[in-house]
Amino acid sequence: xxxxxxxAALSALVAIGAASAYVLLLGVAMVxxxxxxxxxxxxxxxxxxxxxxARARARRWPAWLALGFTSLVLIGxxxxxxxxxxxxxxxxxxxxxDPAPDFTLPDASGRPVTxxxxxxxxxxxxxxxxxxx
Amino acid sequence: xSELQGLGAQLSEAEQAGVEIIAISPDPNERGQQLAEGLRxxxxxxxxxxxxxxxxxxxxxxxxxxxxxxxxxxxxxVLDRDGIVRWFSVARNFQxxxxxxxxxxxxxxxRDEKG
Numbered sequence: 450x451x452x453x454x455x456x457a458a459l460s461a462l463v464a465i466g467a468a469s470a471y472v473l474l475l476g477v478a479m480v481x482x483x484x485x486x487x488x489x490x491x492x493x494x495x496x497x498x499x500x501x502x503a504r505a506r507a508r509r510w511p512a513w514l515a516l517g518f519t520s521l522v523l524i525g526x527x528x529x530x531x532x533x534x535x536x537x538x539x540x541x542x543x544x545x546x547d548p549a550p551d552f553t554l555p556d557a558s559g560r561p562v563t564x565x566x567x568x569x570x571x572x573x574x575x576x577x578x579x580x581x582x
Numbered sequence: 583x584s585e586l587q588g589l590g591a592q593l594s595e596a597e598q599a600g601v602e603i604i605a606i607s608p609d610p611n612e613r614g615q616q617l618a619e620g621l622r623x624x625x626x627x628x629x630x631x632x633x634x635x636x637x638x639x640x641x642x643x644x645x646x647x648x649x650x651x652x653x654x655x656x657x658x659x660v661l662d663r664d665g666i667v668r669w670f671s672v673a674r675n676f677q678x679x680x681x682x683x684x685x686x687x688x689x690x691x692x693r694d695e696k697g
Contacts, residue, residue, distance in 0.1 A: 484677040534675045536655050542640035545668060549661045552635045554606065554628035562604070562628055568665045572601045572692040574685065575659040576625075577641050579676060580609035 453504040457515035460497035464519045467491055468526075484530045491523040549575070600693050606630045607654060630654070641672065660688045668692060 450458075467490025474480040498519045501512035543550060553563040567573050603625030610629060628635075636642050636654040647653040656673035658680050669688040671680040 478679070478682050482678045482681065484675065530675070530677070534677050536643050536646065536673050536676050538672075538674055539655075540640060541657075541670070541672060542638065543659075543667050543670075545670065547667050549659065549665050549667050550635075550638045551665075552638065554630055554635060556629075557627050562626060564604075565665065567602055567661075567663075569663060570602075572663055572668075572689060573661040573665075574601055574603045574689060575657075575661070576603065576605045577636055577639070577654040577657040577659075578605060578607045579647070579653045579656060580607040 451504075451506065451508065453501045453506065454508065454511045456497055456501035456504060457511040460494045460501060460515045460519050463497060464491055464494035464522045467494065468522070484534070488523070488526050488530050491519065491526045494519040495523045549573075601689050602626070604628060606635060608633055608636075643676075646676075658685055660685065660692065662692045662695065 467487045470490075471480060471484070471487040480486065495516070498512065498516040502509070502516050505512040549564060551563070551565045553561050556562045564573070605625055605627050607627070608629070608631055609627075610631070630636055633642055633652055633654060639657075639659070641655045641657050643653050643655045645652060646655075656676050656679065657670065659670040660668050662668050669685075671684070673679065
């Protein structure tokens, strides 16, 4: 295998590895909270693919294939992290020190749960999340 | 799926700390329940189907969903025993959650308050 082909394979591996590592380690806060990590991985992979193209002599297609793949992944990943996943920073209706707005919502068994019922009982952590589609 | 892992990672430790953890999403109840059982989490899943509560808290990301629908902004709000907001964090990137250590520190300090 030529150096170019070897670099091409390595670049694809780095790109796939960066994506897999992020998904597999989502449960680890350090990884989860630094999604720019996979973008850096993709940039590194693209760099390796550029090197592969620069080194290519006779058989050029593996290097170009790797460059096409890694740059697509880099553009897609960077867009997702820096644009797609952005959440607008609009003000909340409450601030620290305010009483939390009360509400009643059904729980998993359909039973209504009222926030105010916890008053005087114990601290409460409210976690708003997007859901799973 | 990633949302679920974030919740699990963040709260499995906190739930042992004598607090009520309430997860609120527009998801139907059954799915939240399945999720909780799958993760062996004891916190309560409440269904905020029309985002009424998220809206009341100012936590709606208008047209932020994959189909252009409104979705909640991922947020964690810690209340003390009197229902007063003591700490909160709203995501600027929906992949990111507050550091578990930050939430745990607040929860522990509230648990140790008189009451």
